[in-house]
Amino acid sequence: MVTNKLISLLPDLATYIVVVNEGSFTAAAKKLGVTPSALSKLITRLENALSVKLFERTTRRLLITESGKKIVQQSAIIVEAAQQAINISSCEHSVPAGNLTVAAPKAFLTIVLQPLVTPFLKQYPEINLKLRASDGDIDMIEQGIDVVFRLTDKPTQGLILKEIGKVNLSLCASPAYLKKRGLPLVPQELTQHDCLYLGETTKDHIWEFVKGSQSHIIAVTGRYAVNHSQMRLNGVKDGFGIGIFPDFVIKDALQNKEVVPVLADWQIKGNYHGVIAMQYAQNKYMPSRLKVFTEFVKQHLITA
Amino acid sequence: MVTNKLISLLPDLATYIVVVNEGSFTAAAKKLGVTPSALSKLITRLENALSVKLFERTTRRLLITESGKKIVQQSAIIVEAAQQAINISSCEHSVPAGNLTVAAPKAFLTIVLQPLVTPFLKQYPEINLKLRASDGDIDMIEQGIDVVFRLTDKPTQGLILKEIGKVNLSLCASPAYLKKRGLPLVPQELTQHDCLYLGETTKDHIWEFVKGSQSHIIAVTGRYAVNHSQMRLNGVKDGFGIGIFPDFVIKDALQNKEVVPVLADWQIKGNYHGVIAMQYAQNKYMPSRLKVFTEFVKQHLITA
DNA sequence: AGCATTAGTGAATCATGGTCACAAATAAAT
DNA sequence: ATTTATTTGTGACCATGATTCACTAATGCT
Numbered sequence: 213m214v215t216n217k218l219i220s221l222l223p224d225l226a227t228y229i230v231v232v233n234e235g236s237f238t239a240a241a242k243k244l245g246v247t248p249s250a251l252s253k254l255i256t257r258l259e260n261a262l263s264v265k266l267f268e269r270t271t272r273r274l275l276i277t278e279s280g281k282k283i284v285q286q287s288a289i290i291v292e293a294a295q296q297a298i299n300i301s302s303c304e305h306s307v308p309a310g311n312l313t314v315a316a317p318k319a320f321l322t323i324v325l326q327p328l329v330t331p332f333l334k335q336y337p338e339i340n341l342k343l344r345a346s347d348g349d350i351d352m353i354e355q356g357i358d359v360v361f362r363l364t365d366k367p368t369q370g371l372i373l374k375e376i377g378k379v380n381l382s383l384c385a386s387p388a389y390l391k392k393r394g395l396p397l398v399p400q401e402l403t404q405h406d407c408l409y410l411g412e413t414t415k416d417h418i419w420e421f422v423k424g425s426q427s428h429i430i431a432v433t434g435r436y437a438v439n440h441s442q443m444r445l446n447g448v449k450d451g452f453g454i455g456i457f458p459d460f461v462i463k464d465a466l467q468n469k470e471v472v473p474v475l476a477d478w479q480i481k482g483n484y485h486g487v488i489a490m491q492y493a494q495n496k497y498m499p500s501r502l503k504v505f506t507e508f509v510k511q512h513l514i515t516a
Numbered sequence: 517m518v519t520n521k522l523i524s525l526l527p528d529l530a531t532y533i534v535v536v537n538e539g540s541f542t543a544a545a546k547k548l549g550v551t552p553s554a555l556s557k558l559i560t561r562l563e564n565a566l567s568v569k570l571f572e573r574t575t576r577r578l579l580i581t582e583s584g585k586k587i588v589q590q591s592a593i594i595v596e597a598a599q600q601a602i603n604i605s606s607c608e609h610s611v612p613a614g615n616l617t618v619a620a621p622k623a624f625l626t627i628v629l630q631p632l633v634t635p636f637l638k639q640y641p642e643i644n645l646k647l648r649a650s651d652g653d654i655d656m657i658e659q660g661i662d663v664v665f666r667l668t669d670k671p672t673q674g675l676i677l678k679e680i681g682k683v684n685l686s687l688c689a690s691p692a693y694l695k696k697r698g699l700p701l702v703p704q705e706l707t708q709h710d711c712l713y714l715g716e717t718t719k720d721h722i723w724e725f726v727k728g729s730q731s732h733i734i735a736v737t738g739r740y741a742v743n744h745s746q747m748r749l750n751g752v753k754d755g756f757g758i759g760i761f762p763d764f765v766i767k768d769a770l771q772n773k774e775v776v777p778v779l780a781d782w783q784i785k786g787n788y789h790g791v792i793a794m795q796y797a798q799n800k801y802m803p804s805r806l807k808v809f810t811e812f813v814k815q816h817l818i819t820a
Numbered sequence: 821a822g823c824a825t826t827a828g829t830g831a832a833t834c835a836t837g838g839t840c841a842c843a844a845a846t847a848a849a850t
Numbered sequence: 851a852t853t854t855a856t857t858t859g860t861g862a863c864c865a866t867g868a869t870t871c872a873c874t875a876a877t878g879c880t
Binding site for chain 3: 851852854855856857858859860861862863864865868869870871872873874875876877878879880
């Protein structure tokens with residue numbers, strides 16, 4: 213039976229979960245666009261309604277009660293169901309609309325996704341697109357991100373990973389550099405060259421080469437390392453040495469003959485080796501804007 | 517991510533489910549204690565928020581949209597989770613408190629449950645008890661009933677049935693009647709007697725007797741039938757014939773020698789034959805008032 | 821010890837959702 | 851067909867109750 217008490221409880225429970233997630237009244241208040249004072253009263257009201265203490269409060273730290281934790285679980289169910297209801301409604305809408313937030317690694321964003329933006333926005337004029345550069349892990353649901361592009365084939369728990377292409381690591385250098393220093397024919401020769409690597413981790417200058425049954429592990433050196441593919445490519449174009457790249461980054465530069473491939477007959481293992489995939493929450497009622505976006509991306513990345 | 521939009525949606529969704537259940541704005545309004553006008557606005561608001569039509573409305577009839585049905589499902593989840601949250605909170609409470617609504621067949625209510633009321637209310641001063649006579653089927657959740665006493669061993673789908681005792685059918689008559697008409701020694705002789713049966717269904721005057729491997733089916737006749745055990749018992753006391761009863765009904769009358777058993781060595785099959793059971797929603801977080809009530813009843817019915 | 825940050829409180833304000841009265845629509849009944 | 855009863859919808863007005871603001875109290879960190 214649905215009572216008035218229950219109805220009036222719902223928004224408070226949903227708000228409660230925000231406070232819990234943010235860990236403080238002030239943070240939650242900022243997120244919700246209200247004053248901490250309002251939240252304080254709201255939580256007190258909720259505590260009275262349930263006659264349960266939700267927080268152990270010192271003025272400096274909020275501590276969730278055991279009872280509170282259980283209530284949080286229920287509140288999460290409530291919020292999720294409501295989210296789902298919103299999904300359903302946007303599903304029923306024939307023309308995709310609403311906000312769509314997409315995250316992707318910097319390089320992928322600028323190089324691969326950028327050219328898709330304009331045609332996508334034109335094709336779906338009711339959709340608002342938010343792009344977010346995101347290297348490193350992110351909490352999709354908490355940050356309200358609908359799709360993340362990742363360079364892995366291991367799906368995060370509870371999320372769907374749809375492969376949309378392969379990515380390989382390739383080496384290249386500028387014609388000028390190679391004219392001066394010579395074109396290496398086997399990986400071992402790289403030790404005599406200046407190489408541009410990521411420099412993010414301490415293993416980024418260890419390059420592993422495979423061809424058939426042969427395999428070489430080479431520690432390269434160089435004068436310039438940067439973990440931004442675009443800048444590394446510029447470094448290569450300026451003749452600072454041989455650079456390592458996800459292949460999609462250098463596709464254009466290769467075509468324009470600005471750079472030439474190096475040791476293209478060898479495979480390189482590394483972080484950026486493997487599949488490109490879209491990751492999103494699988495759902496019986498997927499918002500149509502999400503559906504059309506993934507479809508759009510698949511179409512354009514396969515034909516490209 | 518929990519947004520303000522989502523939060524403000526929740527009570528509307530919960531209200532929506534009431535309107536759907538009641539099937540009309542006015543009925544739902546009555547249930548919630550508001551005006552239909554308020555509901556009309558609320559639903560319109562909800563429809564705008566979801567940009568989905570929830571109802572196909574003629575002024576005389578509400579018709580739920582296909583989209584609406586899906587939303588109802590989600591709303592049901594929301595309401596259930598909230599209900600659960602309330603349960604949890606009352607679970608955490610050390611002293612059982614709150615409203616407890618119990619339904620039972622009329623006879624069981626007056627005879628078995630009545631003597632338990634006072635001690636129960638004394639033992640748990642924070643609990644408010646509502647008893648409701650309920651023969652026939654009822655929708656527990658919709659009517660907000662916590663426990664139903666039933667005379668069956670077939671649990672309703674989704675609910676737990678806890679057996680608390682046996683009930684058998686017995687015959688009895690007043691000494692005066694038997695003195696005048698004689699004590700029947702075998703079931704067949706009943707056809708020569710006036711019998712008091714329920715008269716609810718057309719088969720209520722068909723009594724089936726079993727003793728060991730023997731079995732008799734007797735169609736009895738009588739001048740007085742009533743589906744209220746208490747009144748039937750009065751009829752028997754007044755010497756109108758031999759009555760059929762759930763045994764707990766006549767326990768006292770037998771002790772007081774107001775009535776005497778008839779054909780006590782035969783078992784009687786029928787509606788009221790079998791187990792007495794409490795039925796309630798099984799739940800990880802059962803409100804403590806419900807827990808103590810079932811426990812209390814079990815204690816007192818076993819020792820009685 | 822003092823500063824900075826965060827929760828709690830009370831009064832004033834403001835807005836949202838509610839009621840009321842009325843209109844419009846429609847199904848049933850005569 | 852006309853009336854009647856019932857139900858949804860709308861706009862003006864209103865009131866409750868939530869929010870804000872300003873301030874206090876408490877607490878952790880330096």
